[in-house]
Amino acid sequence: MKQLLLLVLCFFALANSQAQIVNIPDANFKAKLLEASSSNQIAEILNYGYDVIDYNYDGEIQVYEAEEVISLNLNFSEISDLTGIEAFINLEKLECRQNQISVLDLSQNTQLVELDMLWNNISNFNFSSLVDLEILSVGDPLIDIDLSQNLQLKNLYLASSSINSLDISNNVSLEMLRIIAPLISTLDLASNINLISLGLSNLNSLNSIDISHNTNLQVFDSSDVIFTSVDLSQNLNLVTFRCINGQLTALDLTNNALLEHVRCDNNFLTEIDISQNPLLQLLDITNNQITSLDASGNLAINSLRLNNNLISEIDVSQNQELYSLEVANNQLVSVDLSNNFLINFANISSNESLVYVNIKNGNIDELVQIFNNPNLETVCIDSNELSNGGVAIGPSVVPLSEYCTFIPGGDYNIISGYIIFDSDDNGCDTNDLSYPNLRLDISDGMDSGITFSNNAGEYTFYTNEGTYDIIPNIENPSWFSVSPSNVQIPFIDLNNTVNQDFCITPNGTHNDLEIVIVPIVAAQPGFDASYQIVYKNKGNQVLSGSVDFTYNDSVLDLISTSAVPDIQTPGNMSWNYADLNPFERRTIDVVFNVNSPMETPAVNIDDVLDFTAVINPISGDEIPNDNTFRLEQVVIGSYDPNDITCLESGTVAPEKIGEYLHYNIRFENTGTAPTSFVVVKDIIDGTKFDLSSFQVMHSSHDMATRITNSTVEFLFETLSLGPNEMGNIVFKIKTLDTLSVGDSVAQQAEIFFDFNFPIETNNAETSFQLLSIEDTRSTDSFVIFPNPSKDRVTIEANSTIESITLYDVQGRELSSISVNALIHLLDISNYRSGIYFLEVSSLSGNRLTQQLIKK
Template identity: 40%
Template sequence: MKKLYFFLFLALLGSITLGYAQQTYVPDDNFEHYLETTAGMGNGIANDNYVTTANINTKLYLNVNNKNIADLTGIEDFVALTSLDCQNNQLTSLDVSQNVNLEYLHCGFNQLTSLDVSQNVNLEYLHCGFNQLTSLDVSQNVNLEYLNCDGNQLTSLDLSQNTALIDVYCNANQLTSIDISQSNALIRFYCYDNQLTGLDVTQNTALEKLWCFENQLTSLDVSQNVNLEYLNCGFNQLTSLDVSQNTALIEFDCYYNQLTNLDVSQSLALVNLKCDFNQLTNLDVSQNSNLTWLDCNNNSLEAINIKNRTYLYTLDFSNNPNLQYVCADETDINQVQLKINAYGYSATCHVNSYCSFTPGGAFYEITGNTKFDFNTNGCDATDTNSNLKFNITNGSVVGSIISNQTGNYYIPVQLGNHTVTPNLENPNYFNISPTSFSVDFPTQASPFTQDFCVTANGIKSDLEVILVPITPARPGFDAIYKLVYRNKGNQIENGSVSLSFDNAVLDFVVSYPVYYGFTWNYSNLQPFETREIILTFNVNSPTEIPAVNNGDVLNFTATISSVNTDETPADNTFTLDQTVVGSYDPNDKTCLQGETIEPSEVGKYVHYVIRFENTGTFPAENIVVKDMIDLTKFDITTLVPLKSSHDFFTRISGNKVEFIFENINLDFNDATNDGYVAFKIKTKPTLVLGNTFTNNANIYFDYNFPITTNTYTTTIAALNTQDFDFGNYFTLYPNPAKDLLHIQPKQDLNIKSVEIYNQLGQIVLAVTNTVNTVDVANLALGTYFVKVNTEKGSANAKFVKE
């Protein structure tokens, strides 16, 4: 019987034991509440500080983010756990030593002062940032790929065992050293806001992002980080930084350092550059065509090259008081000029696009050569080069390029379809093949090469001569001239060039070629060919007889002749009336027709010479002469470059003409520092008596402030008695006249011709025989001007036709 009672007691005890399963102690009410109310991890009794162990020991994932938990006791029984997120709580300690299967641990944003993860050898992700850790040992976590320990109090961090690391965030600590030399797989490394004096990333060749700003680095070697896309090393003490190997850079911040030089020419993918608050004196981002953000304020910049941009959304170069020059794309010049004005640099800094001569952004090249095929056997290397004008249009934008003296042309353009058409001065003289062509970039390869072959259309003989004053004429000094003649026709020419002048006031010094009675014979002058004769004269001084003084006028007449009959004989003679000056500006502009032209010259060519001189202390590599043409007074489509001191090409856009002397390297020594360019252009035929046309030019020597020449004004002279003293030499009657107009000389003068002009300055009647009476019966009623030409000069008067 006693035995029976004993067995009944054991059975009862077993039933009680089976009714109470193993429990895990969870003292934190918020933690317990979460387990009780989430996925059946509790024991069914609220606030008893226990959960059933069997309900948690097989859980793989636990997320108690932001649950106001202060104590995570009980976590040790989550033995199967692979992921634990306990961030944003009030934890002061955390024991995960029993969670050996953990692969993911996020315990950031708590109050932890220590953390032991030595048993968590499977850990791949660890975020313990923004706690109060003073040390962190991850030497056993060899599988770690992600580590974030931002915002702690770490003074050192040894990652030498963590070869699998891809992402490391250790910002805002007190680190004085960190070893990532074995982390060869590292892609993203953020260590900003520490006290690092050195940082070795040479072994991290896979690195794409490096943020190490706000440290005490004095050097940084990123030459091995060829995959680097984002680099921020601002707020350090760097004096130099080589990013020439970092061709993949997209964002580069190096502000608040001590850099004196920065070369980003190899970082072609660069979009954002912030290099403000350094000691840079020069910055060139012309190779970074994708750049949209540039902060380079608060440096010591003297020059900035921001050319070749697609579009620059943000640009700040304020607080650079030494800035003298900004090179920008034409489309950006207005924006840059506004900033120059706003920064207060307008008196000392200028902007233009002449540091290079290609368009902004990605561009493509059209090249070729033009030759004249006189023997009609096809253009080849033995044929004469011809420098032509080419019009370029992409459907909306129209411009022109004039090839250089070798006949070579080069047209840089942006993407799109472009049509190139040759534009000859005398198109009816020639046939040209092709007549035009189109090219579509980037569909077609760049450079695209297209040569042109020019042949004669009929027989056209056409010569031209001008006399170009290379230097001013000054009393007592030598003056240099170039007698320039060219073949505008389609025939080979033979003939002579001559020059007449007043030898009483000018003494001939030398010429090349040598002269024989101031007539030079020429032969075999090819179509499109230009030749020159250089002459030097000495101008009489004020003490010589006859004396020459400032303001006197020297008269020259140049003439060219040929065995053939010229199509346009008017330009076979050229008259230069040169005013003598005392002191002069070496950078000047002159109209060779002088300060007045007659009404009969309206609508015809006028000739200009622009002279320049390098007065600096170093050779000028590039010089650009920019001329803004008044389209109300001139026909810009007729502009023809005639002669220059050095090789150049011409670019025309709208009313802007640029004579570009690329790589001129003009010396600064007085004997060899001069240059010039001469061109001709037709005035508008609508100009009338009393109208004026003016012109000046800006001359750019490399990066220096442009020099503006004098403004030369030419007046269409009113033909009236006051100007020409008609009444002292002739009597004109009747006035008004109805049929016949009589011209009676008062002195022994022979009338050679008479010309009559209307009030628009247009010639309406000309009588070339010796005559004293002119029949004006067929003229319409109105006011006219009569010009009487004699062997001793001309005189003019006004009369009325009734």
């Protein structure tokens, strides 16, 4: 009996178990349910999160298992039949997007809050039982939709090519509405006062839209619509407005102060006023007919897309948050991004009137496209911008310049001040002298730089964050005291300015003068040649004396001098000077006419003209070698007015290794209009020159000088140089003392006139050879050694010496002897220390002259 009862109970238990299995005829639907696990997001289980549905793992879905499910994601699962869904009575969210379902009955799923049934084959559906529905995504091939019972609906996405009307007047809770329905011709939103976001796409039949009642609206997003206007005057909370590919002819945003994003690309707008939208971050009005735009008040804007309009002027100098600018295919004449430090991308292509682009802003990581601008003349960039390839220009070659401004791009700090010489030994004050062309070195321990004070004694450094040491570098440092001797300036951030003056006082009594002869206009047979005698007091005492100048009177006719000589004889001129202050520089200009080949003596191309300048007093001068300067100038036929010359000539004696060489860089405006600035750049070869010895001697116009790494820049920042007007720079630099006989050094410069391509000068090469003077019309030569000498010197020639004549720097003959030998030993022990000249005459009739220094 007990066995029979047990058998009956087992039978009923088995039958009950079979009855609790949910009937799911669609294999793909069932497989999807069985696939659910904690590692995917197919099913969310009440109180357990994402997990398995078949938690007894019998390969079936029991009713009690279905009732535990509150969310199902069945998207993209090739399901055609959702029979069995009725068992999921506690389902709150169902996603069955893009399947093959044609019939869907959710009448038992009354707990549904969110439903996504897009892209199936459902043509009819009854929503009336889903009274708790809040989020709905629905579309084709549905031909009608009744949402009158879905009073809790907050979010509706409708994409249908069949539905021609939509009544949402009962859905007053609606907050988000997105419609893609080309047949809908009217849309009444008056009841939807809680609407926050409205999206309208492809409403090709909707001629107008009224959103005046939707005062809570924050997002209006439309595309491919045909209405020509939209009234936003009541939408004070609007944050985003988009009308893409529309028919708008006008747009009034003056009441929308909270707007952050506006996109109205591909419309018919002729103007837009964004002055009342201070929070605006993005503006896209690509492909309209806008002629002007004022964004000066939109300080938060970071992206401007203005391609394909009629804009002729754009000022973004106030938009410092801007990181993207697109202004291709407009009528712009210039684009200036120098104040836009955050700019990351810019497209400035296809502006036929574009002449000037400035992207010098301190940001070298930007990507800038500047294509197809046929009239573009200049692109101003940061000095190291080209190295990253971020600037794309074409197809024509356009000058790239960093000199549109002479301050760095972006943010920086400024250190500036004056160099003052305490001439009356009572402390530096406004009555004292400025110190021009004083070198100052700066370093933060990693990077270093050099600048020079200008003619007013003023200097400026531009720096980043860090701690900077500044040290004045005087040519004769032991002769002066500098206060402070060095200074350390810390910067923890940017946009700071520090003023630091330096006061220089004499230390002891030291006399030191220097002089140099600078050719200004080249010597050509039959033409005028001009020269400038530059002399300077490098000592610490006020000096008076004379400047003596000798030249070959037989081949040069004096035309003029800027100062009347105090003494003048054929081939000699002397000027007295008085009260030459320490660091003071003065000049004397001299113009000669060079004999032509038809005159006697004739001057031909490649002849050498000899000039000597001496500044006195030599006695007591602590560095007498630079009191005398000899210029051996080669006569030329034609010349480039923009050149560089080593004033010691192309060959110098080995004794000059490790000593100063003097260079003159000439520049001339060969254009038809005055310049606005001129820059001369010279890259120093650090393997042959000692950059620490670099000194500026003279410039024709006021300039600033800076050195970065091995690049020297002479900046004439405001130089208005008229057509055919000239200028020049004279500097000196020591060669390394490690060079050897036979080695050569060279200098070459680039000259920038405004924004034009730089003019490259010649390569001024100088070699160190055993000292000899060769007349270019003969093979005779001789050498003097040792030179300098205290007592005796040897003169050795390659042809028989007839006579030797000794002259002082005034050109006065001191002695003359007959030799008739190849070698002669000359005693000079009875002569005073100074500069002399030896003239050697050969039996062949040639006369050669060489400078001799008596120690």
